[in-house]
Every structure is written in C-alpha cells, then in structure tokens.
Amino acid sequence: MQTILGAGGQIADELTRELYRNHTHDIRLVSKHPRKVHDTDQLVSADLMDAQATDKAVAGSEIAYLTVGLPANSGMWEEKFPTMMANAIAACEKHGTKLVFFDNTYMYPRTAEMQTEDMHFEPVGRKARVRAQLATMMLDEMTAGRIEAVICRAPEFYGPGKTQSVTNSMVLGRIAQHKRPFVPISAHAKRTLIWTPDASHAMALIGNTPDAYGQTWHLPVDHERLNYRQMIEIASEVTGRSVGYTTVPRWAFGIGGWMNPTVKEIEELLPRYRQDNIFDSTKFQTRFPDFPITTYREGITQLLSRSGNKA
Known part of the structure; x- marks a missing residue:
C-alpha cells in the first residue's frame, strides 16, 4: 500500500x-x-x-x-x-x-x-x-x-491542469486565454521552473x-533556464501570435495588496523575481540519467498548442 x-x-x-x-x-x-x-x-x-x-x-x-x-x-x-x-x-x-x-x-x-x-x-x-x-x-x-x-x-511550478503558480497565472495562463501576460518584477532574470x-x-x-x-x-528541471522574455518569445512561436507583455513593478504589487489579500500574500515572494533563480538538479540527473525531463520549449508548447490557442 x-x-x-x-x-x-x-x-x-x-x-x-x-x-x-x-x-x-x-x-x-x-x-x-x-x-x-x-x-x-x-x-x-x-x-x-x-x-x-x-x-x-x-x-x-x-x-x-x-x-x-x-x-x-x-x-x-x-x-x-x-x-x-x-x-x-x-x-x-x-x-x-x-x-x-x-x-x-x-x-x-x-x-x-x-x-x-x-x-x-x-x-x-x-x-x-x-x-x-x-x-x-x-x-x-x-x-x-x-x-x-x-x-x-x-x-516554482508550471504545467497543465490545476497547476498553481505565479508564472502559470500571470504569464502562461493569460497567454492561453489570449490576454496580455503580466511579468513580475523583471523580464530578464532567469527563472527555474519545474x-x-x-x-x-x-x-x-x-x-x-x-x-x-x-x-x-x-527534483529534475531543464537546466537551460529561460527568462520571461524568452518564454514569451516561445509562446509567440507556438501560438503564431505576436505576444507582448507588461512588466509589473514591485510598487504595483504593494498597491494591489491593499485591495486583494492574495496579492498581499505573494509580496513575500517577489524579491525572488528580481534576480536569477538557479535551481540545480544535477544530483537527480546523475542518479537517474534515463529520466525524461520536459524542456521549457516542450512544456510551453504543450500548454499553448491546444485548440483555440492558434491565431
């Protein structure tokens, strides 16, 4: 059991x-x-x-x-x-x-x-x-x-179904809904997502x-590590649409936190979006070399290439 x-x-x-x-x-x-x-x-x-x-x-x-x-x-x-x-x-x-x-x-x-x-x-x-x-x-x-x-x-997570994360809700999920994505803090800091x-x-x-x-x-991650700008470029290729984005500064989250308790709760995490986030899974990949790891391009493609996300 x-x-x-x-x-x-x-x-x-x-x-x-x-x-x-x-x-x-x-x-x-x-x-x-x-x-x-x-x-x-x-x-x-x-x-x-x-x-x-x-x-x-x-x-x-x-x-x-x-x-x-x-x-x-x-x-x-x-x-x-x-x-x-x-x-x-x-x-x-x-x-x-x-x-x-x-x-x-x-x-x-x-x-x-x-x-x-x-x-x-x-x-x-x-x-x-x-x-x-x-x-x-x-x-x-x-x-x-x-x-x-x-x-x-x-x-941080990204993925299908009920996956909940800042990246899924503010960036990839909005692109899937044909909405302009909101990038937290920096579009140029490298992100490690699983x-x-x-x-x-x-x-x-x-x-x-x-x-x-x-x-x-x-747990295993793609070690390529993209920033949000690069993820959105892949999204543009996958959807066949030119996807723009809006970078949301820290102060805007502060204002939003006064009105929305959920926004206030994620403020604690925002400093992690200011600089590169480099999560290493070499130990796992060395021990389990045959484990198939989903690349960012593969993951983003799976999320966005479903019916209704093509131009």
Missing part, C-alpha cells in the same frame, strides 16, 4: 497516475474529500490536523507521500502545516512507514546563488519560516533515525528507490 496524504491537487493526482503506471495499483488517497483517480484507489476521508485520523490513514502503508497544499495564507500555514507534519511523522514512526515529503524552496536565500541540496536555510517572511520549520523537522527525524524518510524539493508532471513522476521514482532515502533531492 502506498498512501498519498493530501490527495486532490495537481501534484498528488499526477503522482497517483505515475504510481499506478509504474509501481503499484494498491494506492490510498487521503484528504477531507478524496476522489478516485483510478477505480482501484482506496479513499480515506481524514483531516490531517487530527493525529488519530492521520494515524488511521497511514496504518498499513509501506510508503506515505506528504503532498498537502494550502492556500497562500500565512496564518493558515503557521497554524496547520507544522501540526500536519508532526502528525504524519508520528504515524509513520508508529507504523514503520516510509515518508516522502514534497517540499519547496521558500527557505532558501533570496539571492542568485545556485541552489543545491546542501544550501543553508535563510528564511525571510512568514511562509518561508514555516517551510524552514517543516524541512528542519524532517531532517531532525532522518538524522535521528526515527523514521525512514526523504525530502523531494521543487522550485513541469508539474515531471515533479510527480520523479517523486514516485524516489519513493520507490530504497537507497534514495535519508537524503534531500532536488
């Missing part, structure tokens, strides 16, 4: 499909309102804030994947994420279940320095501090040997590779 704690999001759904394709049909989906991806999926309705419910959801599992996503709300993150992590760790320790944690990069320094698995944490902002806390909880458990666990870390299916496929592979545990892994 392999169990997904926090089923229902884009990462979890694609993880479910990948596990079914290549690893096991014995899959349990856990969330408040889980839905089957395959007919054979086992559904468990549970609130991961409830320790007892989490314990029951994990019982009998060989591997549990913690993929919970919460809205961009700092207060909610501070209230819920640490408790959910503690409950998942306790349940996995009790039942001898391996734990795979899907993590992000918010705790990394806000610099152009290349991000590798051994980069130190330098959290700035409420959400970044929560992410540092979660990763540290996992690292402490792994170091102490209380559970067999692994951290799978990803940069294609969401790649992230899920790689996490399934790591979770089912025994010698991968006890480590942190950066």
